[in-house]
Amino acid sequence: MAKVSYLIVACAAIIMLSPSLAKAQKKIVVSNSDLTLSVGEELKLDVYVTDDGKKTDDRIRIFSRDKKKVFVDSSGVARAFLPGKVNLLAFAAGVRHSFDITVEYPKISEIKLSDIPEQIYRGTPVQFNYAVIDDAGLTRTDVQVDLSSSDEKIATVDAFGYIHSRQTGKVNITAKVDNIENTVSLNIVENPVQYIELEVDNGAGRTGDVFHFSAKAIDKDGQAINDFPMRYSFDGIADDVSTTASGLIRQDGSFVADKAGVYTVTVSAGVASAQKTLRITPRNVQRKIKTVGQGTVSEKFTSDLWVWEGQDGRDYAVTGTWSADGTAYFWDVTDPSNIIRIDSVQVDARTVNDVKVSEDGNVTVISREGASNRKNGLVILDTSNPRDVKIHATYNQNLTGGVHNVFIDKGYVYALSAGQKYYVIDIKDPKNPKAVSKFELDTPGHSIHDVWVKDGIAYSSNWSDGIQLVDVGNGIAGGSPKNPVQFASYTYPSGDNHAAFPFKSKSTGKFYVIGGDEVFPYGENGSYLAGGYLHMIDFTDLDNPQEVARFEVPFAGSHNFWVDEESETLYATFYNGGVRVIDISGELMGDLLAQGRQITFFMPGDPDGFIPNMPQTWGAQLHKGHLFYSDMHSGLWVSKVEPPKDENIKLESK
Incomplete structure (x- = not known):
């Protein structure tokens, strides 16, 4: 969990x-x-x-x-x-x-200065960049740095490191901690800017649309000054007068609005400035969701799910159980309005946390935690006939401390071990599984929660070490299942990385990885209230991934999720916040919930559930146009989201 x-x-x-x-x-x-x-x-x-x-x-x-x-x-x-x-x-x-x-904190050894321009144009604020390094080579953020100017008539420096120039001339700026200091000499020159040319790629759009501004500082001869620093800002008036006209602007000129209204973006270069005004309309992506069917599990907690088409052309699902008796349930979901439990398998475990099915549907792997003999591992099942599931093999070697999550890809199982690493296990002969490699970080106190494989890349969620991208057959870094090679990563400050899902944007060509938190911040009084959110990370430049957007549900926390790349739609479960359907089309930036990108949501509650009428959604999967999701307190659910309005029009015309 x-x-x-x-x-x-x-x-x-x-x-x-x-x-x-x-x-x-x-x-x-x-x-x-x-x-x-x-x-x-x-x-x-x-x-x-x-x-x-x-x-x-x-x-x-x-x-x-x-x-x-x-x-x-x-x-x-x-x-x-x-x-x-x-x-x-x-x-x-x-x-x-x-x-x-x-x-103990090591002694400070030096103060490094960086990105200081050779000259500063008068009246243009420039940030003073410094880093405090100690004897252990660590960058320290816990110390107070004193910043000072040798001549405040020429320039001052504030506590945030911004240099404010007043006159032309030379001045020294000093950074000091205890007896360690470093000084940089600056040359303040006359500001040559006469005016600014400001352009934008679009004059109007919806909430959540990203606008790109570009600005040029022009001198008295009409020539552009290429090295001139400029700063962007915005203000606006929302159509709803009781709402703040909020949004986000970055210093590369990217802007996105949260609320409908009129927004003005301003760029300044010292005393010169320019502005453009935009009309922002509502995103209007909301649609209805309808519950189609349910497979109630009222005797124990439900964990993850997987849905697939069997060899007989019918559709099936498997669900695990949490903190119970080691049971996995199998369902016929061919008619989503009439879900039927058709078989079950019980293994030596308290929790069957994860369930995954091979591409052809013939092999299912379930994870085990809490075995009576402490030999936790995974169980490989024959699901060629989901009405009569049989055990191919049990595999425990090296899988100590419980297998929390697994993934199947092209005849290999990626199985977590002891919450620290994952092993790659060859199950091409499902009766004779064998480990062929493993992946583990070497960072202090490293841990892992999940692994997901797509197109030969394994995306692992490593808590405080963030998201790791590993070549296990893609070829991007020469890796294979027998030789996993890590080639990119991203760590976000909270350290709560619990799940990751890749997403290639059809509309922009950008490559994102969505990282999900898991945290329970409210203590005993909020034991069923989760926290954390989804981080949208732009991995288009693998060497420089950037966190660009978030989706957060107040007083609820993310768990597992699924992306439909064709429709650019995200399906996410948020524990006590139910299942959420989110528009992730176009470029992503800022607060996606505030921008009105939530298409719909549903809070499953069953009076006959293990815990009645209390949503605690776990995982979601889109299958043949239906949204399947598991709920810890009530079992397996299936819903249908109505098509977008333009699709409704097409359907009516037919």
């Missing part, structure tokens, strides 16, 4: 299984006299259990709450990677204890 703490679940299980231990006088003792480390240092933690003051032989497990800063291995050795205070949790024999370890 989530990054939901396997740790906490394990602890709860220990306590529930051993109620008598709560009355015992056992406690965990940390005897290290000094729990302070420097970056790069290691420390063997001396942690043990006492019972009425006497040391026992109980096994201790120690976990770090921030593995990026401090990682503790199975032998109890703590390794320091980044500075700060980190909380550690020790578990043993039904007792727990938390304590802090501190990684």
Whole structure:
């Protein structure tokens, strides 16, 4: 399900299984006299259990709450990677204890200056770029940098690093931290700009449409000044007078509006400026959604789903179960209004988190977590006849700690192991699976949640290490299933990357990867309220991916999603926020929900569900024009979104 703490679940299980231990006088003792480390240092933690003051032989497990800063291995050795205070949790024999370890901040070694122009035109603000580096080679953002000007009559510098020039002449700008400093000399010259030429690619459009402005600074001779810095801004009046005319403008001249209204974009170059005004109309993409059918699961939680066409031409679906008894259900969904449960398979597991089906429909792989013998792995099923599912093989080798997610592509299974890596397993002979390779990062405290494969590229979601693109047969980096080669990545600041889905825009030719968060920020009072959102990342330039847009549902959190490239439509599940259908046509930029790109949504609730009338949607898949999605509390659902208005007109004319 989530990054939901396997740790906490394990602890709860220990306590529930051993109620008598709560009355015992056992406690965990940390005897290290000094729990302070420097970056790069290691420390063997001396942690043990006492019972009425006497040391026992109980096994201790120690976990770090921030593995990026401090990682503790199975032998109890703590390794320091980044500075700060980190909380550690020790578990043993039904007792727990938390304590802090501190990684000292290294001394500052230098202040690097960059991107400073040789000359600055008077009256034109320029940002002063600097980076503070410490003895460990880390860039520090926790220190206060003092910025000063040698002559404030010529130029001043503010706390954000902007240089404001007043007169022509030479001036020194100094950045200082403690006794470390660096100085740059600047030449302030006369501003030659007489006027600005401003152009835009379109004079009107809808909310969510991206406009591209271009500006030229012109001197007294009518010549363009190519190196002149310019800044864009906008203001507007919304058609709805009670709403702010909001939007987003970037300093490359890209602009998008959230609300219908009249917007004016201004570009300035010192004292010169130019502007253009746009009329923005509503996007008007909203359509109705109709529930077609449901396969109720009222006896346990439902997890993921997969829908496919069988060898007999009929349509089938498989759904997993979460924190239950290791059951996967099979459905006939040929008539979406009459979904029929036709078979089930039960394996040694608590959770069948993920289910995937081969391209021909003959092989299904289900993941296992919480096995009674702790040999978690995957189960390979014969689904050539979905009414009589049989087990081909069980594969456990190397798949320790539970398999949370899997993917099938061209005879290979990509299976997660211990939340740290994935193995590539050859199942061309499904009765004799064999691992052929693995992919794992080497970053401190690395972890992984999901992997998705399309066109020979594996897209893995690696939490705080972000999205990894790996060649497993595409050829872009010489990789193959037997030789995975990583060639691009993107990490966003929250570190909550839970899922990723690639998307090639038909209308723009841009290549996006959609990254989804998973986080539960509201504590016990909001245990069913998720958080997090979808990040739209432009990977068109693989060497310089850019996060350009988001889709966020207030007080709900993203889980899994699906893209139909032909219609440029995103189908996303948002836990307690239901299933959302989103227009992702054209260039993407800014807040997609605010722009009116949400086509429709549905909140599934079933009075006969495992938890009645409470949406908790898990995964979505488009199949033959119908939207199938699973809901943790109520099972399998199928809906139909009405076609766009122009398609309705075509249908009526026929």
